[in-house]
Amino acid sequence: MxxxxxxxxxxxxxxxxxxxxxxxxxxxxRNYKLKQYKMKSSQLRASSPxxxxxxxxxxxxxxxxxxxxxxxxxxxISEFSDLNSDKLDDIRSRSDSCGSRISxxxxxxxxxxxxxxxxxxxxxxxxxxxxxxxxxxxxxxxxRFEEFAMKIKSEPSQxxxxxxxxxxxxxxxxxxxxxxxxSALGGLNMNSMEGLSRMAQINSFNMNNMQSNxxxxxxxxxxxxxxxxxxxxxxxxSPVMMQSSPNMMEGLSPGAFHPxxxxxxxxxxxxxxxxxxxxxxKSEFLNEPKFNSLQQESPRNTPPAPPTxxxxxxxxxxxxxxxxxxxxxxxxHEIEAKCRAQIASQAEExxxxxxxxxxxxxxxxxxxxxxxxxxYGIITCEGCKGFFKRTVQNKRVYTCIADGNCEVTKTQxxxxxxxxFKKCLxxxxxxxxxxxxxxxxxxxxxxxxxxxxxxxxRHKKRNEAKKQRLQxxxxxxxxxxxxxxxxxxxxxxxxxxxSHSEEFMPPLKRMAIEAAxxxxxxxxxxxxxxxxxxxxxxxxxxSAYSDSQSQCIDLSQKSSSxxxxxxxRSPPPxxxxxxxxxxxxxxxxxxGSQLEAPPPRQVSPSPQKxxxxxxxxxxxxxQIVGELIACxxxxxxxxxxxxxxxxxxxxxxxxxxxxxxxxxxxxxxxxKHLPFYSxxxxxxxxxxxxxxxxxxxxxxxxxxxxxxxxxxxxxxxxNTYFKSNxxxxxxxxxNVLGKAITVEELDQEVGDMMEKVSRVGHNFARMRxxxxxxxxxxxxxxxxxxxxxxxxxxxxxxxxxMAVLRDVIMQQHPGNTERFCDLLAQLPQIQxxxxxxxxxxxxxxxxxxxxxxx
DNA sequence: GGTCAAGGCCAG
DNA sequence: CTGGCCTTGACC
Ligand SMILES: [Zn+2]
Ligand SMILES: [Zn+2]
Numbered sequence: 001m002x003x004x005x006x007x008x009x010x011x012x013x014x015x016x017x018x019x020x021x022x023x024x025x026x027x028x029x030r031n032y033k034l035k036q037y038k039m040k041s042s043q044l045r046a047s048s049p050x051x052x053x054x055x056x057x058x059x060x061x062x063x064x065x066x067x068x069x070x071x072x073x074x075x076x077i078s079e080f081s082d083l084n085s086d087k088l089d090d091i092r093s094r095s096d097s098c099g100s101r102i103s104x105x106x107x108x109x110x111x112x113x114x115x116x117x118x119x120x121x122x123x124x125x126x127x128x129x130x131x132x133x134x135x136x137x138x139x140x141x142x143x144r145f146e147e148f149a150m151k152i153k154s155e156p157s158q159x160x161x162x163x164x165x166x167x168x169x170x171x172x173x174x175x176x177x178x179x180x181x182x183s184a185l186g187g188l189n190m191n192s193m194e195g196l197s198r199m200a201q202i203n204s205f206n207m208n209n210m211q212s213n214x215x216x217x218x219x220x221x222x223x224x225x226x227x228x229x230x231x232x233x234x235x236x237x238s239p240v241m242m243q244s245s246p247n248m249m250e251g252l253s254p255g256a257f258h259p260x261x262x263x264x265x266x267x268x269x270x271x272x273x274x275x276x277x278x279x280x281x282k283s284e285f286l287n288e289p290k291f292n293s294l295q296q297e298s299p300r301n302t303p304p305a306p307p308t309x310x311x312x313x314x315x316x317x318x319x320x321x322x323x324x325x326x327x328x329x330x331x332x333h334e335i336e337a338k339c340r341a342q343i344a345s346q347a348e349e350x351x352x353x354x355x356x357x358x359x360x361x362x363x364x365x366x367x368x369x370x371x372x373x374x375x376y377g378i379i380t381c382e383g384c385k386g387f388f389k390r391t392v393q394n395k396r397v398y399t400c401i402a403d404g405n406c407e408v409t410k411t412q413x414x415x416x417x418x419x420x421f422k423k424c425l426x427x428x429x430x431x432x433x434x435x436x437x438x439x440x441x442x443x444x445x446x447x448x449x450x451x452x453x454x455x456x457x458r459h460k461k462r463n464e465a466k467k468q469r470l471q472x473x474x475x476x477x478x479x480x481x482x483x484x485x486x487x488x489x490x491x492x493x494x495x496x497x498x499s500h501s502e503e504f505m506p507p508l509k510r511m512a513i514e515a516a517x518x519x520x521x522x523x524x525x526x527x528x529x530x531x532x533x534x535x536x537x538x539x540x541x542x543s544a545y546s547d548s549q550s551q552c553i554d555l556s557q558k559s560s561s562x563x564x565x566x567x568x569r570s571p572p573p574x575x576x577x578x579x580x581x582x583x584x585x586x587x588x589x590x591x592g593s594q595l596e597a598p599p600p601r602q603v604s605p606s607p608q609k610x611x612x613x614x615x616x617x618x619x620x621x622x623q624i625v626g627e628l629i630a631c632x633x634x635x636x637x638x639x640x641x642x643x644x645x646x647x648x649x650x651x652x653x654x655x656x657x658x659x660x661x662x663x664x665x666x667x668x669x670x671x672k673h674l675p676f677y678s679x680x681x682x683x684x685x686x687x688x689x690x691x692x693x694x695x696x697x698x699x700x701x702x703x704x705x706x707x708x709x710x711x712x713x714x715x716x717x718x719n720t721y722f723k724s725n726x727x728x729x730x731x732x733x734x735n736v737l738g739k740a741i742t743v744e745e746l747d748q749e750v751g752d753m754m755e756k757v758s759r760v761g762h763n764f765a766r767m768r769x770x771x772x773x774x775x776x777x778x779x780x781x782x783x784x785x786x787x788x789x790x791x792x793x794x795x796x797x798x799x800x801x802m803a804v805l806r807d808v809i810m811q812q813h814p815g816n817t818e819r820f821c822d823l824l825a826q827l828p829q830i831q832x833x834x835x836x837x838x839x840x841x842x843x844x845x846x847x848x849x850x851x852x853x854x
Numbered sequence: 855g856g857t858c859a860a861g862g863c864c865a866g
Numbered sequence: 867c868t869g870g871c872c873t874t875g876a877c878c
Binding site for chain 1: 867868869870871873874875876877
Binding site: 373374375376385389393433434435438439440441442443444 | 858859860861862
């Protein structure tokens with residue numbers, strides 16, 4: 001394209017402010033892409049093939065003047081690739097944490113200490129950041145749209161947005177849910193306040209201040225299906241394509257607000273008249289319940305949530321996400337978990353050339369047609385790829401004429417779009433992999449799916465070199481490693497245990513991934529901190545994998561912390577539970593209520609007994625607390641000592657492994673002495689520890705100061721406290737472990753994490769946290785997970801110990817109503833820090849922190 | 855330069 | 867709308 005030669009003069013002058021410029025560059029570029037796309041669309045519609053190439057035309061400027069950027073030109077971000085290339089190697093080794101750097105854009109807390117944002121240096125994968133940056137841009141854009149929308153809404157005379165106004169809005173804005181991106185299945189940006197927030201609600205505790213102020217939406221997609229269709233429409237009403245907007249412009253044009261007038265609505269495949277209860281975007285957008293009368297005719301189609309307001313809270317986001325999947329009778333948590341396993345296995349399979357069945361051509365995971373490769377996360381055919389893309393891009397909503405269980409085969413796949421798309425979701429196709437900006441080519445960041453493949457490839461070489469060492473390492477970990485190859489419910493990893501990838505991926509390593517994945521999954525579900533960037537969360541696993549010898553807790557001493565980790569859970573009985581035909585509750589399947597409170601299909605062995613103990617308010621406080629404190633004796637992490645100076649990175653790593661081993665062993669011991677140990681299946685304990693060990697370690701660390709400080713000692717201000725912690729850590733690393741590291745490097749790597757830990761530690765010390773409270777918090781943190789349908793008792797136990805904590809506080813601090821809340825509020829901070837830790841290269845820090853003597 | 859997973863195109 | 871084929875472009 002000739003326009004590729006065009007320069008972008010406006011970009012040359014601002015190298016001084018890399019941060020800002022990168023952001024703007026991304027914005028400009030993305031605007032350009034959008035504009036290009038829109039122009040194309042409008043050209044098509046107007047049937048006026050006059051302007052051959054908009055990038056050459058140089059006309060139709062908007063205020064950004066982005067047209068001068070050629071399509072063939074790389075993202076403007078790449079211009080910064082030349083900056084500070086001296087540290088390229090360093091950065092290369094940090095490629096995993098790249099996404100997390102990006103994330104610091106949206107985490108304003110990162111600025112608190114004046115730490116400069118990312119992209120200070122060149123990164124070989126910097127182009128891979130474009131996507132993230134663009135997505136970040138979309139946040140800004142969306143905010144703009146929201147403001148605009150608010151303006152429109154506030155104008156009383158405004159009955160309906162004008163065409164021009166609509167054009168100014170993003171599609172998702174037009175649908176009334178700008179922030180409610182349906183992130184990818186694998187996406188983890190939903191920083192739900194579930195979990196703790198629910199606990200907080202129970203206790204009338206508002207933790208909203210814990211919420212983050214930013215939002216990541218890497219590849220966030222919004223499909224306005226939330227408020228529409230249940231799966232089981234009466235046959236006469238389907239199949240119906242509720243709404244279609246072949247491109248953004250049409251989606252935004254007034255015509256799109258009137259389904260009947262929309263060209264795509266007259267698609268010949270429509271066998272029945274349009275159901276009036278289709279997504280009425282106009283009424284949704286304008287906050288006018290105009291369709292109520294129609295909806296009342298068909299209560300099942302009543303939108304599950306008020307579609308008229310923009311979801312502001314994480315709960316709402318989560319709820320919307322849930323509802324979207326509920327439309328397909330799916331539980332997105334489960335899908336998400338399942339996907340990780342499947343995507344991983346498929347990706348591996350694909351890159352291994354299908355060890356087992358080489359002769360067989362790849363089959364589409366949806367329809368079993370001949371697959372053409374990995375598409376949107378799974379192996380599919382061209383048809384299913386295109387179908388998924390169109391569905392997501394055009395935000396199409398389907399319904400099933402039958403019961404939502406139509407067969408999806410090569411020959412039948414076009415019979416029911418609903419069931420086809422449902423199977424796509426079910427099989428783990430990643431919504432976020434469909435690019436909102438429609439930018440062709442390039443690669444999606446691994447964060448969009450799962451970094452497994454990237455990791456695999458990247459680390460294959462490294463592992464090859466260190467094969468012997470790692471195998472030794474794995475065998476060193478004896479029980480942890482032995483026999484712990486995951487056995488997937490799906491065909492996949494389990495079928496290729498002898499593949500070379502296995503060979504290069506020692507069980508320990510794999511477990512590290514899974515531990516991180518488990519933590520990640522858990523974090524998604526019940527985290528509450530300011531961190532919500534999907535990239536970084538995904539990168540957690542990568543870092544954990546590459547840089548840590550993180551432990552996987554195996555309580556059974558024989559296998560499979562992995563098989564019990566969340567990501568390996570077998571799919572839930574969602575379909576049966578929510579099947580409209582078998583539903584006895586009469587609740588519309590789309591309202592997601594069954595997701596909130598899934599019927600306990602498989603209750604624990606002795607539910608009666610458990611309930612009797614934990615469903616009652618705690619009576620004998622001192623005894624209960626005493627039990628917990630007794631467990632602490634099993635857990636003297638500071639007993640584990642580093643008694644030698646590491647000579648190099650390798651020996652440091654080994655030492656850390658050893659240290660970690662002993663600490664993990666103590667954690668296991670602690671778990672086994674917990675009063676409710678026998679009330680919970682081993683597998684659940686395993687999963688809990690696997691996903692929580694780092695958080696617990698950080699809690700231990702942060703509580704240490706408060707628990708060891710006497711009343712008389714004065715507590716300095718936070719900065720002093722933080723600084724001393726960092727210095728201590730640096731001193732320990734330098735002089736005890738022999739790992740040379742400057743304060744700056746340390747700050748760069750774990751500064752944020754340490755700040756959060758220190759903050760919590762400072763708070764604890766300030767509040768004079770005592771042992772009784774501490775042990776309660778520890779248990780609560782351990783149990784603070786998304787409700788496990790199979791083990792509802794977990795919630796009960798957690799609530800029980802929260803009541804214990806509350807009562808303990810009431811006893812010790814009568815009248816102090818805030819203490820309980822304040823203490824609980826520290827837990828999200830710890831989880832926050834934990835997530836930071838997982839993405840750092842120094843995941844062993846908590847081992848150290850718990851070992852360090854002051 | 856090759857790979858491959860994005861998006862686009864367009865006959866059917 | 868579908869899906870086979872083509873173009874893109876980041877990564878290897
Ligand atoms: Zn297929
Ligand atoms: Zn169907």
